[in-house]
Amino acid sequence: MKIIVCIKQVPATTQVKINPETNTLVREGVESIINPYDAYAIEEGVRLRERCGGTVTVLTMGPPQAETALREAISLGADEAVLLSDRAFAGSDTWATSYTLAQGIKKIGDFDLIVCGKQAIDGDTAQVGPGIAEFLDIPFVAYIRKIEEIDDSLLRVERLMDEGYEVIESKLPALITVVKEINEPRLPSLRGKLNAKKAEITSWNLKDLGVTEDSVGLPASPTKVVKIFTPPPRGSGETLTGSTPEIVDKLVAQLKQDRVV
């Protein structure tokens, strides 16, 4: 079974803060990590290979440093890694990212299953997985919490829905996105880390993918970010006073305004 896992390198977001005075992102000391949801995807890919044989190829699109994430994926058990990197890919929104990754997957070729995390923690869009499936014209099932059965041509999974779960059968090849309930990712092994250090990472640019400059990156992205700003700062220690009904009114109004209820 040939499995492709798509991953993204993201900043560890809890550490990304905005400096309220300058309104700029404070990124000192922010490390880059594998998107946590993608770690479940890697683990599931590796488990499937351990169960059915085959290979796990990890794929990412990003700047040259994204190689670190690919090496980490190898230390966690992936066999091969491919990096799609080109200045022309900059400014990609989810449409262009899906397109570029789909081209990478076509070039890898001959796959049975593509596994992605349900979303990335920096953008939280959950759009790239289904987008890739659409470009490849293969079936797609989101939010998988369990792979019940898999053989050469059929996949039976549990899809987490808002009110419970559905058991879905899909033809292969297919693309699935996984939720954290699916497994507990292992820690890397020392041998895995040593392998990862030595591993050769395949790197493909625009030319390697054989696509035109205006079909990727910003030119191919329908959306445009026009403003980035800090959400209204957290009120520090506001005391609510009055009679009980007054207090309750104020609090409910505040919480609604803060969009936490």
Added chain:
Amino acid sequence: MSIKVLAEKCIACEVCIPACPYGAISIEGEVAVIGDECTLCGSCVEVCATEAIMIIDEREAKGDLSSYRGVWIFAEQRRGQVSSVAYELLGEGRKLADKLGQPLAAVLLGNNVQEAAQQLIYYGADEVYLADDPVLEDFHDDSYAQVLTELINEYKPNIVLTGATAIGRSFIPKVAVKLHTGLTADCTQLEINPESKLLEQTRPAFGGNIMATILCPYNRPQMATVRHKVMKQAVCDKSRKGKIITKEIDAGKLTLRTRLIELVEEITDTVNLTEADIIVSGGRGLGKPENFKLIEDLAKVLGGAVGASRPTVDAGWIPYSHQVGQTGKTVCPKLYIACGISGAIQHLAGMQSSDVIVAINTDPEAPIFNVATYGIVGDLFDIVPALTQRFKEVLG
């Protein structure tokens, strides 16, 4: 298409360096240089005081965008029942449609859902595009994406809104890809720009640490998903009239590559503490174990989890699995309501990174107030039940 630093304007002030979320900028000589790590996010353009950085955007509209008219909302239904998020979309869609002077329509896919279509009109839809066929009984990405795409191609709406639900987030990205248009996920605010008439879509990014406003200037329709409970529901008016436009489905033409075997509904009483978006916690101020009922009631109304301080767990009022703090769980919910908790250092260690903290305590000197977003000096036995009652009314 590129980002450019205008050397004559750049004063090497380095403001852009920390602003770049990707660490792509360095100063070489006396001018900022942007490296390959750049994703053209524009953060540096925002902060540059001398307007020395510019993104040159040569994108332009493809085709005649003015032929796209109307605001559509996707009306999600499960077994004939329209989800409440659809009514929220109608509420928001109505505002946008009025600002544009364009009609508001709902798209309804399902099997035997005519009644639901009528319902959507009561809630403000001028038109309902109805695809009613046994093949659409269950949700499948393939069929739903194909039918919606065909409808959009046929009727060319200007805006399409969908709930950011499991279903919406699953199939809408496929529709956007098919149409080669933009899609903005999880919007918390939608506005029509009074001049350009474009849809300004604002959403949180980086785990809510920053907000981004996004446009889709050159492609149509402009598509967005909206999270449940963010927008206000439309009001039902049974005198409203509207048009139902039926879309005939040729089931044979639909590609269906997935099959639903079983649907299992799961309603869990206990919410996992560390994963919960809302936590209501009780402390020694509750006085006795039975009073945790007050905390549970409030948590239930809010769909949140129940937390507890160490003394209550030690006293055996509630199991250890509920303990928040140094030796309990570390939590980071959107909302943390501390009731009768003084805020000892070991408790604060487990909860102080919550987005919003509400503290209710009789002692105005209690340390919990130092970390509270909203502090209430008062008797929890008055305030908590009143809050529960109030939320019951507000949240239905």
Added chain:
Amino acid sequence: MDYFLTEEQQMIRDLARQIAQEKIVPVRAELDEKEEFPWEIMKVLAESDMCGLYIPEVYGGMGGGCFELCLATEEISRACGGVAVCYAASGLGTYPILLFGNEAQKQKYLPDIASGKKLAAFGLTESEAGSDAGGIQTTAVADGDHYVLNGTKQWITNGGEADTYTVVAMTDKVKGSRGASTFIVEKGWEGFSFGKKEKKMGIRCSSTTELIFRNCRVPKENLLAREGMGFIVAMKTLDCTRPGIGAQAVGIAQGALDEALSYARRRVQFGKPISSFQAIQHMLADMATQIEAARALVYATARHVDSGARNVSKVSAMCKLFAADMCMKVTTDAVQILGGYGYMREYPVEKMMRDAKITQIYEGTNQIQRNVIALQLIKESASK
């Protein structure tokens, strides 16, 4: 400080730290409370290739030595001294095979230990033979192609949990310490059983039991080295493993300093964080200095051992002695800095102080270490 670790050594340290943070810290209090052997964590360590760091690659290990084992032990100890001893004691049980085993013995026993499939343990101490190993009562009597073992070993770390035991028994009592021999004994053999699990002050998740031999027949091929070499096997083993106790002590102390520092910065008294008071600052400074000094000595000693140097008893004893006394002092001071909170089980420093105490006692009390050091000093001086 930069100890010029190789890339692989850095990986070992980082991975051990990750395991400690993610897998051990969340459960250490519970393991201590329940006195439960940390099998889950042993499994993680095995899957991460941590169990064979010091075992040659031909036997499935990673091909490192005492230093690599020390790096991992230190990081694990920083989170939990109890888990660390479960891990390191397997090394103690393995070193006799590594140092004195013949090819067949190595091939039979080392791969399963290297992969973490099996744990090892070392059986030397008895009720009448603690610091005075000459008092060993357990006997091994040759009988055809077997030895028959009788006697009881006491306070054996990993007792009952390990599969492979290296046990010292008297083959010739008349010869005293020259009459001891070492055997490899497998769990499950007839006549080999375990006594009750001891209740301890610290390192409570680790298992400490008696090993009871009643006419236990051990095949002759399981004799390590030769008859009468038992004490030499034991002493050479301890020479190699004492830096590991040193590393454990450094780790526990570092963990305590981490806690004390973070507490001192948060804890506000008289309107200021207590870290702004010089009394606290000086304690923190002393703690950090002592830890660094012990670490430097432990690392230098472990590297010395790995270099193949012949006589390492003195430095090996020095590093264990210094690190263990340091650890007791630092953990006690950490409890002091946390004050009342430090004395409560709510915070981890109380456990660290309990865990620290054993490092002054096992693998030779610190008094015995001083004897070893002094004896060697006098010997060296006399031979000049």
